[in-house]
Amino acid sequence: MVQAAPGDDLTALRNKAFASFRTQCCGKQVTGGATAWCNAGARDTNPWIQVDFSCSVVITGVITQGRGNRNRNQWVTEFKVAFSDDGQEWTDVTNNGSSTPMKFPGNSDQNTHVTTTFPKAFQARFLRILPTQWSSHCCMRFEVLGCTINE
Numbered sequence: 103m104v105q106a107a108p109g110d111d112l113t114a115l116r117n118k119a120f121a122s123f124r125t126q127c128c129g130k131q132v133t134g135g136a137t138a139w140c141n142a143g144a145r146d147t148n149p150w151i152q153v154d155f156s157c158s159v160v161i162t163g164v165i166t167q168g169r170g171n172r173n174r175n176q177w178v179t180e181f182k183v184a185f186s187d188d189g190q191e192w193t194d195v196t197n198n199g200s201s202t203p204m205k206f207p208g209n210s211d212q213n214t215h216v217t218t219t220f221p222k223a224f225q226a227r228f229l230r231i232l233p234t235q236w237s238s239h240c241c242m243r244f245e246v247l248g249c250t251i252n253e
Contacts, residue, residue: 137170140241141233149240152230154189161185161229161248163219168212169241176241177209178233185226192230197221205234208242217247225251 141149168177182203184192194203198221206218233240 138168138176138241138243140169140176140239143239146240148232150230150232151242151244152189152228153246154228156227157250158187158225158227159248159250160223160225161220161246162223163217163247164229164231165245165247166208166216166218167214167243168209168237169239170212170243172212174239174241175212175237176239177212178236178240178242179208179210180205180233180235181208182206182232182234183220184230184232185224186228186230187226189228193224195220195224208233208235219247223248 139151182205183195186192197204209216
């Protein structure tokens, strides 16, 4: 598994103040019960969250979960993934050289771990998860699978 990134290495573009708070508390119970990254709400039709690993790593997949709050039915049911070396130009994860971005199945509840293995491992500094469908509200927890590169 790729080394966990501190909260400062997570970015969510939509609704900067809300996204910043959510990314810093991922997986930790804080006041108000937040346990996941959540998008800014109904007006945020193209949410995403990304990780900056600070150096190039090999990425093989992700493990996702919904929002870990039993009173909220909030999770991502489908998502796409993109990666980048510079944070400016992005490449979608595709299947067998297709130009169409793959849509991966997500979660069906708050706490079940869903492991998604990409068709081919790739090397990148940045990983972006782009939810395309969700239950109730776009919220998720995730881990990145892969390894560092020994130089």
